[in-house]
Amino acid sequence: MPAEANPDKAAKAARTATADRTATAGTGAGGARPPAPASPLTERQEARRRRILHASAQLAGRGGFDAVQMREVAESSQVALGTLYRYFPSKIHLLVATMQDQLEHMHGTLRKKPPAGERAAERVAETLMRAFRALQREPHLADAMVRALTFADRSVSPEVDQVSRQTTAIILDAMGLEDPTADQLSAVRVIEHTWHSALITWLSGRASIAQVKIDIETVCRLIDVTAPEAGDS
Numbered sequence: 001m002p003a004e005a006n007p008d009k010a011a012k013a014a015r016t017a018t019a020d021r022t023a024t025a026g027t028g029a030g031g032a033r034p035p036a037p038a039s040p041l042t043e044r045q046e047a048r049r050r051r052i053l054h055a056s057a058q059l060a061g062r063g064g065f066d067a068v069q070m071r072e073v074a075e076s077s078q079v080a081l082g083t084l085y086r087y088f089p090s091k092i093h094l095l096v097a098t099m100q101d102q103l104e105h106m107h108g109t110l111r112k113k114p115p116a117g118e119r120a121a122e123r124v125a126e127t128l129m130r131a132f133r134a135l136q137r138e139p140h141l142a143d144a145m146v147r148a149l150t151f152a153d154r155s156v157s158p159e160v161d162q163v164s165r166q167t168t169a170i171i172l173d174a175m176g177l178e179d180p181t182a183d184q185l186s187a188v189r190v191i192e193h194t195w196h197s198a199l200i201t202w203l204s205g206r207a208s209i210a211q212v213k214i215d216i217e218t219v220c221r222l223i224d225v226t227a228p229e230a231g232d233s
Helices: 007-025 043-063 070-077 081-087 091-112 120-136 139-151 154-175 182-203 209-225 228-232
Strands: none
Touching: 043 070, 043 081, 043 091, 043 139, 070 081, 070 091, 091 120, 091 139, 091 154, 120 139, 120 154, 120 182, 120 209, 139 182, 154 182, 182 209
């Protein structure tokens, strides 16, 4: 049976992996540092944010990307339009944050029933296909979130990084490893890219579910190839 992943260590590794990816972007033009992280939300603010994300998901689920209009989101979540823009400066910011929220919910579901494969590659492939099928059940929502992720520019980097961290944490939990090697973290990045690409090609009608499954299973073999014992053999 696979070793049970430590959620806290997996999350820490996910943050480390994202930090490694963005280390070279730590300063902007002229050496300017990125803005300091925002203060934690109060309970009331968090509840308001959750209503906004729920409204975004509901609208996207019904009509896709074009159905998510900021005024309608504000009305559905019972917040002022100006307040909505303080939380999410644009529709792209909102939908990328919605994707992170959906992935967080998926992660919780996956932890309740973790994959049972003996090999890490099998567990990760099973996990990502389960997440893919969850998105498949909400094709309009999936399309809206993936389109937003594709359109995102540098101003949306914090939200995009959160999506990446959440995806990394899901993969690391499925691996069942508390301390992945640098090579394994590199493999995780390639797996993330492939998974997102598979979503795009499926949503555009250029790939079947069977083709997506083959691509995911193929790229997940990198995990076993980069395992320390594989390198020593």
